[in-house]
Amino acid sequence: MRINKTVILIFLLPLFCVSQTFTGKVIDKITQQPIETVAVYFNNTTIGTTTNSNGEFSIDYTDAVQSTLVISYLGFEKVLISDYRSQNNISVELVEADNALEEVHLEYDDGLTRRQKLRLFRKEFLGTSKFGKSCKILNEDDLILKYDKHNKALYASASVPIKILNKTLQYEIAYDLMDFEIIFRYADLTGLEFTINSVNYFGTSFYRDLNTTKKKTLKHRDKAYKGSVQHFIRSLYNKNLKAEGYWIFHDKFRVDEWSFFTVEATGNKDFKKVTLKEKVSILFDKEHQSAIQIEIPEFYVDSYGNYTPVIGVYFSGAMGDQRIGDTLPLDFGLGEKE
Numbered sequence: 001m002r003i004n005k006t007v008i009l010i011f012l013l014p015l016f017c018v019s020q021t022f023t024g025k026v027i028d029k030i031t032q033q034p035i036e037t038v039a040v041y042f043n044n045t046t047i048g049t050t051t052n053s054n055g056e057f058s059i060d061y062t063d064a065v066q067s068t069l070v071i072s073y074l075g076f077e078k079v080l081i082s083d084y085r086s087q088n089n090i091s092v093e094l095v096e097a098d099n100a101l102e103e104v105h106l107e108y109d110d111g112l113t114r115r116q117k118l119r120l121f122r123k124e125f126l127g128t129s130k131f132g133k134s135c136k137i138l139n140e141d142d143l144i145l146k147y148d149k150h151n152k153a154l155y156a157s158a159s160v161p162i163k164i165l166n167k168t169l170q171y172e173i174a175y176d177l178m179d180f181e182i183i184f185r186y187a188d189l190t191g192l193e194f195t196i197n198s199v200n201y202f203g204t205s206f207y208r209d210l211n212t213t214k215k216k217t218l219k220h221r222d223k224a225y226k227g228s229v230q231h232f233i234r235s236l237y238n239k240n241l242k243a244e245g246y247w248i249f250h251d252k253f254r255v256d257e258w259s260f261f262t263v264e265a266t267g268n269k270d271f272k273k274v275t276l277k278e279k280v281s282i283l284f285d286k287e288h289q290s291a292i293q294i295e296i297p298e299f300y301v302d303s304y305g306n307y308t309p310v311i312g313v314y315f316s317g318a319m320g321d322q323r324i325g326d327t328l329p330l331d332f333g334l335g336e337k338e
Contacts (some may be wrong), residue, residue, distance in 0.1 A: 002069075022084050023058045026051050026071060029093035038073040038094070041206040043080075044330045067306075067330060070204045072176060075162055078204070091280050097159070110147040111189045117145040121156050122206030124182055124199045125324055126164070131224055134168035153188045156180035156201075166325060168220050170211035175324065178203040202310070207329040224326055225333065229285040230305030230317050237272055237301045239263055249281040263301075271302040282319070290317035305328060 023142050026038045034055025041048030042059075051057045059069075071079040076094040084090075112181075118140060124137040137143075139162065146155045158224055163172040179202055179231040188197035211217045226245070241257050248257040260277045279293040303331035309314060314320075 008147070020060060020085070020088070021060050022069065023056070024090040024092055025090045026055045026073070026094060028058070028076075030193065030328070032270075035073060035076075038071060040069070040071050040204065043067040043070050043204045044207075044327075046207045046209050046329045046331060055164075062334075068204070070176070070206075073203075074162070078176060080204070097190060111149055112147045114145065116192065117147060117154060117173055119181075120142070120154055120182065120194070123144060124181065125156070125195070126200065126220070126327040127290060127321070127323030129322075131166065131168050131220070132323050133164060135325040136165045137167055138163040148181050149189075150185040154182040154184075161206075164324060169224060169325075170214070170217045170220075171329070172208040172210060173205055173324065174208075175205045176203050177201070221328060221332065225328055227288050227318065227328065228305075228322060228328070229315060230328065230330070230332075232282065232284075232290075232303050232319065233307050234303060234305045236263060236274060237303045245284070245285045247283040249283060250278060255280070266300070271300045271306075273298050274301055282317075284318070288318040290315055290319035292319075304334065306330065 024040075026036055026040075027033060034051070034053070036051055036053050036055065038051040038055070038057070039048065040050065040057045040059055042061060047059065047061060047162075049057050049059050067086050069081040071081070071092055072177065073094055075097060077097050079092055081090075081092075119336050121143065123138065124131045126137070140157045143159050143162070144157045144159075147153070150154065156177065157180070157323040158177050160177045166173065166174060169296070179200070181198075181200050183199075184194050185197040186193070188194070207210070219225045231244065232241075234245065235241045235246060240257075241261075242247065246257070248255055248260060250260060260280050262275045262277075266271045266273050275298045276292065276294050279291060282290040282292060293314050294312055295314070297315050298307065299307055299309060301307045333337070
């Protein structure tokens with residue numbers, strides 16, 4: 001199977017803010033009874049907990065880690081809370097999920113076998129780097145995959161979080177897939193040759209740290225971080241791109257990064273406004289080449305590697321090729337000075 005990649009979209013990254021302890025109770029909306037073992041976590045981090053027998057939870061966070069709070073339980077609609085800074089000790093009512101639409105696609109004859117669709121999905125979801133290839137999806141049977149012949153697109157969904165074991169980075173990731181789409185520019189179903197136009201996916205995730213002390217693991221994580229989108233955005237926020245190993249090019253010539261990027265403070269001390277004059281190439285460590293292009297007037301970044309909005313900010317090249325297998329939790333390295 002031969003696949004060529006061109007334009008790649010990056011998945012959702014939320015913003016952070018202040019610190020406190022957040023408490024609440026989760027109940028079934030119909031029965032009004034508490035629900036035990038509901039997953040409660042901050043998106044894309046290692047910070048999470050579960051509800052007790054009374055449906056109660058308490059979760060701590062710092063200024064550095066305050067992404068969207070996710071409340072998730074099998075068979076119920078997921079709840080996302082972003083305004084928890086202004087409230088506390090809330091009652092969350094979960095509603096049963098309707099999976100009827102997904103069930104229709106289970107036996108869908110779309111020109112590709114399930115095995116072929118899985119190969120495409122694994123490659124573009126986990127990635128093809130050393131880290132991506134070390135990943136294994138532990139519950140592939142829960143994936144629902146559909147190929148649309150007319151639009152030359154592959155879609156994926158799952159009614160439960162996708163469980164991913166990253167052996168090299170030593171994380172177990174629970175990824176609740178909200179959207180996954182591969183658009184092909186060319187697709188030969190007989191010869192299994194594909195040219196990919198774009199890949200777009202996003203969802204919520206919780207990282208379980210399997211090993212925090214092994215030197216080899218820490219070395220792998222540092223390698224995954226350096227040159228990543230997360231690293232680049234943190235460096236952009238701190239205006240130290242050059243010091244962090246990034247060179248900026250335009251029309252094949254190296255340029256002063258700040259003649260193309262403008263980073264300005266805003267009324268909110270937690271994030272800064274960024275504008276980009278024109279599309280530029282990014283060279284990291286004199287070896288890894290990427291590019292960034294924006295189709296919006298401005299976007300916002302914070303010091304932890306988040307940017308918003310996501311739609312309209314596009315990475316390609318090395319950073320555009322990064323996938324789930326290359327990612328680290330958003331609280332990675334926050335206990336140390338970058």
